[in-house]
Amino acid sequence: MVLIKRYIKNTFTEKYVMEHERMFKEMKKAFFIIIILVMAILFILSVDIEYGNPKNLDVANYYIDQGLHDTGAINLVAAVYLGYRAYDTLIETIVLFVAVAGVVFCLRGKK
Numbered sequence: 001m002v003l004i005k006r007y008i009k010n011t012f013t014e015k016y017v018m019e020h021e022r023m024f025k026e027m028k029k030a031f032f033i034i035i036i037l038v039m040a041i042l043f044i045l046s047v048d049i050e051y052g053n054p055k056n057l058d059v060a061n062y063y064i065d066q067g068l069h070d071t072g073a074i075n076l077v078a079a080v081y082l083g084y085r086a087y088d089t090l091i092e093t094i095v096l097f098v099a100v101a102g103v104v105f106c107l108r109g110k111k
Helices: 002-046 054-071 076-084 086-107
Strands: none
Touching: 002 086, 054 076, 076 086
């Protein structure tokens, strides 16, 4: 009876490990496919942007004209960075962290 229980336990463990490894490989493939699709979408969307176009200076002119009044800061650079761009900076930091974590996850070998 002890041998049968030990055999069942060992068989279940091996099957579980094999299933886990298969699922990990599938998740890795899905992750890479998602990354490629996101990159393609961002590339397609960025083709239409006109850099340096004077019609895109409305926001910059608003920051210069109203920045000190809106934020109450003495320095316009600090007003723009902390008043208008604080959430943008926070989100960029989070995106950088997620990107680094994704690279570490993908490059981490099987131990």
